[in-house]
Amino acid sequence: MHLLTKTPLSEQLKPLVGKPVSAIDTPSLVVDLDAMNRNLARMAEFAKKHDVRWRAHAKMHKSSALARLQMQAGAIGVCVQKTSEAEAMAAGGVHDIYISNEVIAPAKLARVAALAGRLATENGKLAIAVDSVEGVSRLAQAMNDSRTSGGNPISIDVFVEIDVGQGRCGVAPGSAAVALVHEIRKHPALRFAGLQAYHGKAQHVRSAQERRDLIAIAAQDVVFTRKLIEAEGVPVELVTGAGTGSMVCEAASGVYGELQAGSFMFMDADYAANERDPAQPHFEHALFVKTQVISSGVQHAVCDAGHKSHAIDSGLPKVHAPDDAHTLNYFNGGDEHGILRPAGPGIRVPALGQMLWLIPGHCDPTVNLHDCLIGVKGGLDTGKVSRIIRVDARGALT
């Protein structure tokens, strides 16, 4: 990055395309596009085999270019968590967007309504989640206040979020959800589209059996709630949820019609630490921080990637070795440094200038630190830079 110019970083990095991997400056966030494409193909095949839709969660990559790639691979559209992410996706040509989160601020709901109107004119669609009566009525108000240029009302698909074990947003399964469905149906601009039932906590439970148990309970909660709603004569068209950690369970449940998995595309160190469910496709690490040693001593070396280069909320990064050899341990060296120590006797401290590849602990907030991803084909050793991918929703928080 060369900040003496005001040229966007994505433009500054364009000359890298076609250059060998060795030309990539450090620290940089690099995508192994071959591995990523294999992950995408495996996910698309998995969803097809289980007859479920796959709506990729764009909160992970925050890139409309990657969202379009996912849709080419078979995704029906994207999920996002934020209104501004939805706007960035729409601006980048993605027209089927689901805000799988609650939006409450009237100013933001006005933007939601405007975006729904815009997407409708592009044969697209916007959906959103709710978990309160107040949220439903604020949303309805915003939709009523926003009309097409022809003066017609705009409608939006609304999912009722139920808490199936995450302990975060969502109403309790059962009658509270039924009440919200009735509330939604009072407003002509709102169309009840189904249930949001994501179990975030289950994603990172290490034991495959425990994940199966948790999602079995979640599916029971969904079935119970769906029955109550359908007993009122209202069909529940779709149940949406699941992430990379648990998706095989939701896919096999017969209850979930849509998977929201996103992280499988890059696979971080935390997801890789889960016991793999035999039913899970093999997903490869595709996201790396390229770093180099800037200081080397007798006991340890220091590389130029700290937690301004990669998020450490789900643990420190692993040092990648081509043959999966575990030679170096990464220790926290603060915002700008990583400390590297040999993983066992007889292993040398890496030398000054040595290039290393880190597998981030958690891909979502790691990508959010970077304005661009550098896409490589042909492997991390002898490959070449193939494309520069803008993270166009980086920092989109509102």
Next chain:
Amino acid sequence: MHLLTKTPLSEQLKPLVGKPVSAIDTPSLVVDLDAMNRNLARMAEFAKKHDVRWRAHAKMHKSSALARLQMQAGAIGVCVQKTSEAEAMAAGGVHDIYISNEVIAPAKLARVAALAGRLATENGKLAIAVDSVEGVSRLAQAMNDSRTSGGNPISIDVFVEIDVGQGRCGVAPGSAAVALVHEIRKHPALRFAGLQAYHGKAQHVRSAQERRDLIAIAAQDVVFTRKLIEAEGVPVELVTGAGTGSMVCEAASGVYGELQAGSFMFMDADYAANERDPAQPHFEHALFVKTQVISSGVQHAVCDAGHKSHAIDSGLPKVHAPDDAHTLNYFNGGDEHGILRPAGPGIRVPALGQMLWLIPGHCDPTVNLHDCLIGVKGGLDTGKVSRIIRVDARGALT
């Protein structure tokens, strides 16, 4: 943030200026400019009183506008950790810059040399740290390869980094540092400027006495090394180091001539958790994440700020209350959510839409998540937006 346009966020936010605090969208990073200015004045007064220079560390705020403000308040210049940060500061009108870190990559050293040349033409100065013979010779090579337009060699100030207890970069105090000084003096383009002796670990040691003990040892290491260097007839002009946590110790040491403290300007929850040294000026919290409740239940509420809004490497944020009342605890809700629970019996779960202010655990990586800071005057309750501050070195990693 409205990403349907390509207008930079700082321009998009301009209309906020003059508006009440209530108009700020969530989550946003907000600076209480009154508190910040008081912190700056106290720091400048402290440095003056102790007859030490103050070179603010811009890795914290990554904003050339704030760097200029610090220099108006009395800072001699800035420190940075990265070449690209130095470039951003220079582009933003800051002309006295010290890269208090090792730079090893030849392509980056060429940029360092180019920047040194540019700053020299602007009556400015660039300095850099080294901790290896190889680093010195690479730097000298880059300086020799880069000449002014008139063909004259460009020189750069070089600090030898010694490890005074941080256990990261730096050579051991003593003869290794002397050897590096000799190495530097072999190259006419390099000017030995002194010792870099920052004790990062001491900053976050809770006990004031333990911090004093650690810095006393660091100062001994510095004195020992300085004596060895000066015994060779080479003056050690300056010893630079210190952070917000330990600065009173370095200032009183009689050894350090320059303080690099930066975080005091914003004061995060982690620094506030230190036992305050009686000699330390009173620094106030000046950095806040404005957030709002998007889901509210019986046991807990959920706000729209997770660790994509604030860094959690040094702990979760605290919920700010105007009278310092501890009413709500913040729990990790993932990338986009925070979970809020009453801190004791009789305290209500906050209602849907309620606005809250979080004090981030660690200011440096928190600022690095945001493209802009929203500067407020007149307090967080009844104040107004005074200015939008671009974080122009946000994401500057290389």
